[in-house]
Amino acid sequence: MPTNTQPNEGGGDDECRPPLKTDILLPGEDWVVEKWTVSSGSSVRAGETIAFVCKRSNTDHGKTTATAVAVTTKHKRPTRKKKGAAAAATTAVESKDNKRTSSSTSSTKKSAVPSLKNLLAAKNRTESLAEIGRAESSPITSTEKEFLSDTASTSITSKEKQSIPIRAPVTGLLRIYSSSTEEHQQKKLSIGVIEECLHPTFVDGMCVVCGTTRASLKENESKLSTGNVINSDNKTSQITVEGGITMTVSHRESQNIGLVDSGRLFEKKCLSLVLDLDHTLVHATSDARARQYLDPASPQAVACGDIRTISLPMFEGADPATIAGFDPQRAHMWSQHYVKLRPHVKQFLLGVQGMYELTVYTAGTRQYAEEIAMVLCRNMAGSNMDSEDLDRLRYQVKMAEAEYAKNQGLKDDKKRTIDQIPPGEGEKKGHDNEIKEPSKKRKKVSFGFSESVNDDEGDGNKSDHMTKEKLESMQSGLRSAEDLELKARELRQQVFGSRIVSRTDVGDLGRDVKSLKRIFPCGGTMSAVVDDREDVWANAKDNSDKTIKGEPPDNLLLVKPYHWKPFVGFADINNASGVDLSGSGPDSESDPKVETDKQLLWTKRILEDLHERYYRQSSEGKRTTVPETLKIMRQEILMGSKMVLSGLVPLHRQSASFLKARPPFVRYAQNLGAKTQDTVDYNVTHVVAAKDGTDKVLSARRTPGCMVLKSAWLMECYWSISLRDVNPFLMHQGTGVTQNRPIQNNILKQSNIENSSEGSSNDSDDDDFAADFEDELMDT
Amino acid sequence: MFYVKTLEHEIVLQPSHFGPKLKPTIIRLLKEEVEGLALAEYGFVVNVIEVPEDQIKSGIIEYDTGDVVFSVKYTALLLRPFVNEVLDAVVSQCNTLGFFAYVGPLRVFVSKHSMPEDMLNGWNTDKDSWVSDDKEVIISSGCGVRLRIKGRTVEQGNITAIGTIKDSYLGLVSEEDDEE
Incomplete structure (x- = not known):
């Protein structure tokens, strides 16, 4: 059964030169495969022992053939540490296999033997592998020493009832013929084939399938005549994954990935959407002057409902483990960033979330992107807390609990030990799932003023020391805040997943280049892009040939760069915004409290329209692409x-x-x-x-x-x-x-x-x- | 695989360190400098086991700086990946092309091509994990897997490897919650 999937693996073999194949032949008609030492699809090196064959005796003929097939096609799973239904099932499968395989080998304990031996003998590489092969076959043959002399791959030993090793004639990927095709191949004595590796992906300059390094490949290439070069197509594309590891993917492989991706999106009736952050969804600054808009006491703060703070380590690449959690003593290692969400960003995200698979592609650092994604999702979940707020709330509740316990002892002690607990703050913030009126939006402990700012609830008059009700209300507040945080985290995973590309991941982002191929190696026929800069997309070298060079791809939905008036002039964190060609500029909104920016609503409508058109057309059987659809919409x-x-x-x-x-x-x-x-x-x-x-x-x-x-x-x-x-x-x-x-x-x-x-x-x-x-x- | 080997390293000391605690300083600096290092031909230095004090020879003064160079012999525990070695690793990250796993400091990439046939098309975007056709094996970040090293490179003082879980008895050995 699994052998049926094998042809897919090489993927679209027909479009390129087919890989070289070398048959593996049985030494004679009456020989059968006793055991494969490697599974089908694995890479083998020349000279490696891949199988043992023995002369067929009349009695065990049918059985052995069946065994050989069973061995080759079924991947045996290791036992898992965790005991559970799944593990039990696996063991069952294994034991079944083992019964079929041979009489002598018992359960999974035996399975450790090859690995262990291998480990010990690893220095000897190929030789060691041959040895393991022998060790495996030993229960039946027990004539190991006979084979120490290097037997030619197809030579036949005169002794009967002995198995001889078959060695790989060339390096490549082994494909073992399944039982059904074996009937045809039997005549030719062919039991399998070794294909040359097509090197679908390189990581760290190493082919992920066969482990050959690119350097050695190039050497070979130069040695070989040009017609014989394996990796002659230079149409590789680079994909960047989390942690900034860049993989080089061959053209063929990237097309496969593209097919799988679009198939998945099609199934979900989704399209994919690439989002920029700065000046598109948010306006962020690290300028300390921005703090005044957080201060509820300051007059400017009135309308600043959507300002969030995030803390990022000062130094890029600082180890998150050592600085995890906000430690006041290490405050100097953090820089506070102030993030103003664009108006309607919540509606926008909620609106497109079901129709689009969102990807963040930003010129910021990874941590920045992750934090912003979290901020956006908290906003979507309806939480109005930043992670810092939550930490503080947790701390406050902890302290309050401690104080309550203490106060139980000395009842009428009026002394207030913890003076910075804003009672009910958490509850208020937590329960309120609506966008709240701005007045009570943000406050910072670091301002140092005593936070009895709960003016609107009138509970500022509450007695200073801990009462039971107060404690309970705080606890419930914390609980609901934690719930919201949890919800936001789930949302974050659901909405963005691991689809975040940042400057730290991509080498060329520092040079103002964004390329869809970084994320979608096939070029992104099902993806739209929302960005405030078109030049970065236009700069990408590998745009599709359809667009004129130097022009951004049609996928790009240009948006008006978002500048929140009060932040204008403050330092941008990551990159300059796009150019606002309208000439209206931020001055057109004189009052920061009333924002007329409707861009995200427009974009949302466009995206809804796009999604509808795309799937209406495809339901009519027409194959269309996002760039084409957008082009028509614009026209x-x-x-x-x-x-x-x-x-x-x-x-x-x-x-x-x-x-x-x-x-x-x-x-x-x-x-x-x-x-x-x-x-x-x-x-x-x-x-x-x-x-x-x-x-x-x-x-x-x-x-x-x-x-x-x-x-x-x-x-x-x-x-x-x-x-x-x-x-x-x-x-x-x-x-x-x-x-x-x-x-x-x-x-x-x-x-x-x-x-x-x-x-x-x-x-x-x-x-x-x-x-x-x-x-x-x-x-x- | 792990092994113990005697290695040599040069420590440059400023004159301010000279004094009764010279040798402990040298040992401390040696550990700081060497532990975690990837030596191209030997592998990762996991731990400095012993620095025999009598092996610390008297240093040589550099003319220009006045610093002293000590050549120190030490025995260290090394981790070196061998091709075809079978190792247990912890999955750190899954993506559409495969997954990354770590064996201590060593990063191993396992491509989807190196997975068993029933996992080849098992990429699950929602969960960010690789799932076998019968849904029994779910490889996601944090899992323990047993893999075989297929290739190894040294790049910029770091050793990385390519692995496979295609062979029998390779694959998921412990689930996410387990402590490795």
Whole structure:
């Protein structure tokens, strides 16, 4: 049965040159395999003993053949330490096997013998293995010494009832023919085949299957003639796994992985989604000034419901074991990070969670990414505590318990020994599963003010010393907080699993490159990306051939870089944010308390739409990919409109070339389905301008049916993949004051404004500005 | 496999260490420097067993710095992986390509190709573990496995190995909860 799965292993053997095969032959027609010393699929080295054959006697003919097959195909499991149903079952299987195998070998205890012997004799490598083989066969033959002389692999000893070893003629992977195919092969005396190893994956420069090092491979390659090279296809891709270990995967293998992955996703009706963290889901800073927004006493803190803190070790690669847990004495080794969650991040994650398998791909360190993932999941679970809060709460409850016990002794002692216990804080935080009103959001013990801040509950007046009720309420608070923490942890595992890629894992992330191939070696036809920077994706060398070089893949859903107003100007932790091309900037939100950022809601809608379209199409039998679907979705938005860009494309990039990357705005417009042209004529429907007063703007105003819009409109359309309302973005003549006048009025008035003050501006002006704009913002 | 071997190491001492406690200092520094090291041809130094004090020869003063170089002989317990050796290891991390396991300081990777046939397609994303077709064997982080070393490299002062659990009696030997 298991032999049926073997052909899959090499995987898609047909597309590449098939591996070289060497048959293993029986010495004669009347010989049968007595025992295989290695199992099918294992790698063997030339000269290694792989099997023992003996002359077939009439009496045990059928039995031996059956035995040989049984030995080869069934993988015997070792006994497990843990006693349980599973272990018992395994032993049962084993004993059954053993009964069939031979009369002399008893239960699993015997099984230890080869391993032990092997261990002792390991120095002798191949020789030792041969010895083990002999040891195994000894119950039947007991003529070990006869074989010390190096027998040729196919030579036949004259003595009957003796088994002789078969040695591997070449190095490679052994495939043993199963009983069914053996019938056909019997005539040719072939009992198996050795295939050369295709080296599907390299770890630390070693093939994971046969253990050959790449260095030695290269040596061989140079020795061999070029036609005979094993690993001639250089289409390897790198996969990075947890801990920063990079594996090199051959093209064939990566395609297999891709197939398995997409099959799994398809089964779950999922797509995969790669998320960036900084400026996409959160805005984090390590600037100490950010602390003021945590202080509930400070006026700024009023609206800061979603600010979290995380503590990260100061030094990258610090051993987490030695600094586990927040130790105040080691506080200097930690740096506090302040994380502002983007508005609607909870809805976003909850919304896409069922439809997408989320992967985090960030330029931060692994610890940072893990912490942020945890913060996000706590937020999803409804907990409002950071790990630090929880630790503190645990400590407080412990102290409270101690004090309660103490107070039992000296009853009326008013002395308050623990003055920093905010009674009921935990309960409040824990029970409240809703997003709470911001006033009681965050407080820090480290501020040193006595925390009787429970103003809203009015329990600040509670007596200072421990009462039983207070203790109980604290305990229940802790319990519920712990429950939430547990839930968050489960959620974390469920939502992100081990799918976190960080700077510390990937060598090239420091150089502002993100590549889907790092996570999805097949190129990610089922994955979408949400990021605020497109340049990092565009920089990846191994993008699919479909996109023009230097342009980001179609999978990328660009989002508006998220800056929380109060954090603007504070140091970024990891990398610079993406460029906000809309020109609106964070200033458009003057009040940090009221955030109008709806990006995540847009993105959520896009992703829902994408998922729906993808699976609707595939249910109709059409095979589609995420990039294609997204492309179609974008094309629909501005379909049929003709657009002129003014002041947005630098002069030196205005000459259209199909090979070069298009300037961002042109690309946005074209991706959204609009046709771009250079001059304004009567067909033009939109003119998108960086500033008022350019020739194009002026002539557009003379053109009926043409709207003059700010660049922010185009950006918003692109960010949200929807047609945004043009009214707030209409560029009105002269003052730049935004008025919500109907378009027709606007256009009718255009005829009167030709002689306005900006009439002098000309094309070169326009282009200068654009070039500057480009250099400043987009040149990557 | 473990073995004991006498090795030599050079310790550079600043003059401030000279005094009655010179030899204990040398021994302490030796342990600090050497333990946990991966020596290319010998394997990992697990423990310095003995530093015979009479073997510490008088040092040589460096002209430029005034530091003294002591050449110290010591016996150490070494862990060296051999190809085809069978070892028990603790799984540290599972991924789509296989799993990593540690034998003390030695990292061993076991590819999915080196797993028994009934586990080849047994990757379970939800649990981050490798599951056999009959669901009896679940290899996840923290499990103990018995594996055979198939290959070994020395890279940047670290020794890593490739393993297999394909052969009979190799594979899961203890579940996650067990203390190794």
